[in-house]
Amino acid sequence: MRDLLETDPWIYNQILDETTRQRTGLELVPSENYVSKAVMQAMGSPLTNKYSEGYPGKRYYGGQEYVDNIELLAIKRARELFGAEHVNVQPYSGSPANHAVFFALMTLGEKFMGMDLGCGGHLTHGSKVNFSGKHYDVASYRVDRETGLIDMDEVRKIALRERPKVIISSLTSYPRRLDFQAFQEVCEEVDAYHLADISHIAGLIVGGVHESPFPYVDVVTTTTHKTLRGPRGALIMSRTENRLHDEHFRGSKKNLAQLIDSAVFPGLQGGPHVHMIAAKAVALREAARPEFKGYARQVVRNARALADELMAQGLKLVTDGTDNHLMVIDLRPLGYGGKGKYVQNALDVAGITVNKNAVPYDDASPFNPSGIRLGTPALTTQGMKENEMEKIGEWLGNAVKNYHDVGLLKKMRQEVTKLASEFPLYPEYEVLRDPYQVQNPIHELVKR
Numbered sequence: 001m002r003d004l005l006e007t008d009p010w011i012y013n014q015i016l017d018e019t020t021r022q023r024t025g026l027e028l029v030p031s032e033n034y035v036s037k038a039v040m041q042a043m044g045s046p047l048t049n050k051y052s053e054g055y056p057g058k059r060y061y062g063g064q065e066y067v068d069n070i071e072l073l074a075i076k077r078a079r080e081l082f083g084a085e086h087v088n089v090q091p092y093s094g095s096p097a098n099h100a101v102f103f104a105l106m107t108l109g110e111k112f113m114g115m116d117l118g119c120g121g122h123l124t125h126g127s128k129v130n131f132s133g134k135h136y137d138v139a140s141y142r143v144d145r146e147t148g149l150i151d152m153d154e155v156r157k158i159a160l161r162e163r164p165k166v167i168i169s170s171l172t173s174y175p176r177r178l179d180f181q182a183f184q185e186v187c188e189e190v191d192a193y194h195l196a197d198i199s200h201i202a203g204l205i206v207g208g209v210h211e212s213p214f215p216y217v218d219v220v221t222t223t224t225h226k227t228l229r230g231p232r233g234a235l236i237m238s239r240t241e242n243r244l245h246d247e248h249f250r251g252s253k254k255n256l257a258q259l260i261d262s263a264v265f266p267g268l269q270g271g272p273h274v275h276m277i278a279a280k281a282v283a284l285r286e287a288a289r290p291e292f293k294g295y296a297r298q299v300v301r302n303a304r305a306l307a308d309e310l311m312a313q314g315l316k317l318v319t320d321g322t323d324n325h326l327m328v329i330d331l332r333p334l335g336y337g338g339k340g341k342y343v344q345n346a347l348d349v350a351g352i353t354v355n356k357n358a359v360p361y362d363d364a365s366p367f368n369p370s371g372i373r374l375g376t377p378a379l380t381t382q383g384m385k386e387n388e389m390e391k392i393g394e395w396l397g398n399a400v401k402n403y404h405d406v407g408l409l410k411k412m413r414q415e416v417t418k419l420a421s422e423f424p425l426y427p428e429y430e431v432l433r434d435p436y437q438v439q440n441p442i443h444e445l446v447k448r
Helices: 002-007 009-024 037-043 065-082 094-105 131-135 152-162 180-189 202-206 256-268 274-287 290-312 340-349 377-382 386-401 406-421 441-447
Strands: 086-088 111-115 137-141 166-170 193-197 219-223 234-238 326-330 355-357 371-375
Touching: 002 009, 009 406, 037 274, 065 086, 065 202, 065 234, 065 274, 086 256, 094 131, 094 166, 094 193, 094 219, 094 234, 094 256, 111 152, 137 152, 152 180, 166 180, 180 193, 202 290, 234 256, 290 326, 290 377, 290 386, 340 355, 340 371, 340 386, 340 406, 377 386, 386 406
Parallel strands: 111 137, 111 166, 166 193, 193 219
Antiparallel strands: 086 234, 219 234, 326 371, 355 371
């Protein structure tokens, strides 16, 4: 990165510091992963210079022959990988992808159902502070208060009462499997569209360790940067034909695929990010390789091993375990309700990156909730397995219970760095000073 160093040394050094943070710590945020150098090279290519408003063969600018080839290949790879009839690879990210589906299937003010944010759903599934909650009528479903599990009988009861236009099956901090067939049966009973947001579990589905939403659902959205291990972007996949025929389309002759495509462009987006589409295509090819299935299986094995060790350390997990790549620690039994931010910051000092997260029926503020969410995709990419998960679980148990002990956390940091060094990440980058030893506001937060 010599040109960057000469042009903007401040940004250059921040990038190296961040790379050092990733290389010397343990990344346990379940929505993060490490992409290959090939994916990064596609993102940093001259494709970023090209403006390609429109779709292959129907662009509004010249010079599109190579861009069309790239987008068509990305579409082909996604269709084959997921078994989808139709794919749109242009969405910039997961939230715009969900917005486009809403735009295609509903009019403003219509009703949909999604999982409550505090019970494991996403902002775009009906939060009042998000466009989904501001522009549409939301009927949320929640998990069972005792078990933390989705109760499909309760989902059906709410659907029959509310008669939503769309029902979303999805998870963001729900550690169990989704029953797409059961959701589809509810959708058919109330004549609703079924949208599956598989952003967190796309890689697990491709790897064969989670049920696929196809052929049950009408539309699927996913980000490409979580368990799928690709660039920051999204896909929308769907049936071609419309299963439902309603007044919303006002005599439109467009099928379901055309409705979604026109919602993405020109409905909500302009020119696509061609360099990111190329990177998506690279990641999709990587995910089609046989070894990716082994990766997905190891992600789940690692998550279960980590969950078992955390519970052995006396920590309470939402639903008492996991079926997928993530788990949520409930801090309330430790007397740390509303302390999630402080525990997260403390773990940063130890070099362990997690995220504060609400737990079901949490009375604390979302800015300082009562839970910690963590997962195993990134550590599995580095090559770690069950033995490392047991060691990390022991550290986590000690750090969470003693999050206020800065001396303990700094000592633990040395052990964390030693373990991370055994699984080198991006070795071609220079390692600078340890960013955790630089004076940082995080240290002051922990002290308070």
